[in-house]
Amino acid sequence: MTALPLNMQRGACPALSAPMMTGDGLLARISLIEAISPEELTDICRLALKHGNGMIDISARGNLQVRGLTETSAPRLDAEIRAMSLPLRDGLAVEVPPLAGMDGSEIADPRPLAEAIREASRGITGLAPKMTVVVDGGGLLRLSDLLADIRLVALSKREWKLLLGGTEQSGFLFNVLRETLVVDTVIELLKRLASLRNKARGRDLIADLAENKKAPPAPPLSSGLSRGSASVEKTDPSQMLGTGPTMTSGNAASPFDLFPLSDGLHAVGIGPAFGQANSGNLIALCDEAARLGIKSAKPAFDHSLLFFSTEIACRALRDFAANNGFVTSATDPRGHIAACSGSPACNSATIATHEIAATAAAECADLLDGSFKLHVTGCPKGCAHPQPAALALCGTADRVSLIAQGKAADEPFAFSSFADTNATLRRLADLVRSERRPSENSAACLARIGSDRLAAAATGRP
Template identity: 65%
Template sequence: MTALARDPAEPDMRRGACPALSAPMMTGDGLLARVPLTASIAPEQLADLCRLAMRHGNGMIDISARGNLQIRGLSETSAPRLEAEVRAMDLPLRDGLAVEVPPLAGDEATEIVDPRPLADAIRDRARDIKGLAPKMSVIVDGAGRLTLSGLIADIRLVAVEADSEILWKILLGGTEASGRVFNVLRETEAIEATVSLLEKLASLGSDARGRDLASGLPANDFTAATISPFTLHALSNGTFATGLGPAFGQTHAGNLIALCNEATRLEISAVKPALDHSLLFFGSETACRTLTAFADGNGFVTSAADPRGHIAACTGHPACRSGTIATHEIATRAASECADLLDGSFKLHVSGCTKGCARPQATALTLCGMPDHVSLIASAKASGQPFASIAFADTNATLRRLAALVGSERRSGENSAACLARIGPDRLCQAAIPG
């Protein structure tokens, strides 16, 4: 094993593709299609989607970090059949620009305002804007407890209160913490400003993103705390929602069918894919708690304390053509062997390649698969400068050594992310490469 600098001759693989129901994307296990739900559906309908995944694909289902449901293993022949049958279900599917709201929008007593009307207005006004980047996204957040603050957005509108008036802070690029403040406006003005920004981005070409308009703007001075989706949520209408999810965002359709069948038996009314690879099930408190226990016994993530929820792992090899490592195998062992390191202060990123699809933003520690080794990267994206390289076979042993270093060096009250940053890449490299 040796310390490593990235080879500048390596290809620049960009995250520009966006799989759609009508335009699936080729991966290592066939075509992948996204079913972009904009509202909750009945558990029976989710089970029907799972049956379509087994009929037309390889039966594998993804729930993305942004809460998109994806069906894998399709063929050129089966993909159009899947689209036709999904559309025949008359589900609430997104058409056009992704204008996202928190999954409990309108149902959270703590939110400043229901963001859905503003999101609908922006979506309607942007319908005729052509030439935007495929992954262009707008987030409209009512500032409740379960927010989308950790997701990257080109344009973000966050509700704020000033002198008993509700205003909208407009941020460009990045997460809520890293975005740049464009303006703070009343609702009507915020809609006009957002549409104008989208038109400006369209005029700059399909590669233009919100960050390209953020130069010189001030940093955001406040980011509200948010909670994990993996807990029981009390809603404003007296009902509850429970957050459950497949480990690392992927499971076989049969497992989801079993979960949906149990939800139906418990008279749970609705389910919605949500952030952090979660599914929110809506029902009574008793039904939600019973479903959580069932999910926990069947291998799903059900708690914010589950170490698997603190790992961002893409599909990896062999399901992805770009992936060079078995990301889920590495992540599963890491969750079991390095639970103390995974304290929730950061997301351990296990990436099959430098595109970093599972975690597009920087994190405290990343393992990135390369053609003939695994790169170790600190405080950067998967495409960042590595501090060391290791052999494939040494990946989990190396991670155990890094976890042990953090365990021995962590100061009182210090979390893993802060400890990793303080230790720094040079000492991390020494621990990764013993002797």
């Protein structure tokens, strides 16, 4: 049997057929575009036990990751997963909210546009491995906080806002488009990205379009609609660039809740602590779901699993999950920590991130109020939380760096020894508790306190 290529490149995707080497073996990603049954999820868990070490991650974007594979077992997992005829993603990552098409509060169903973009992009080669398009129709669960190279946000059933790079809040406003123009415009942008060197991403496209801009921005949408044409000749993206970054506020809610859907259905969000679970525990959860008559489940953002059924069945499954160590509530402090796999699972990590995170959740719950994600990372790559965080703990070769209002690789305001990490975090939590003003959340308080006072607290200085 031919050995699979070991994908060690930073920024690459550990796909099902191209697993990536980690500290506990190869890691393969299973990306689903539709819900599957609890029984099918159980079968995936059994394959994880058979071919890997039994550990399964649910990524921040809602992908399943099977850990502990070998060069021999990884191709076998690939073959057996594909033999299940699951709704696997093939090609470009085009993501929609997990409740799309079932959520009566969404502005527009994003699935038809997403599928059209997915199909039209199949012939495009040379895109960056993690290239992502988000099509967000609004509703109860948004993808506002996920990074995207190209983002479409519904303004009405016929109007879509197109953003480049970042989250919905930080992305660059490109244009507002009629629905009939969306697919062609996105494909032209993807082709331009593919033509740029060094695996360009959405943020790189902004500079390229500005440099090559030859005409003023396109007319406002209302003017475009008055032309009376349902279709337009191919759009030149360089003539459509907007005027600057948008500051729209995302409306992302936590998936760890109970959601009423159309046709009397409900969805309940459940997740393993810090996004990682033993297959045996997931099998027990799926067995209980099947016993309750639940027919479908879907991995979702923020390391969650959504189960779909009646309200009674969803509530019963939530109770079972809570009693067995899963995250089931938006107020659970474990859900407010972004922790990578850490040591020893990752070769790059120098700290046991999950141990630190578990202690932090137990001892610093008032700091973890949901206003920010505490980032606990084993190395400066910061895979678990690529956006800036109000507070981050980053493992280095000989100590832990502490970063405020930044990414893991940014300049730290203080350092801690490995052994003193949680005690240092408790000192910071105590400072926030004593300084927090009425109606002020932890993120705002951390920003107001500033790096100098945080550094003094972290080192125990008065």
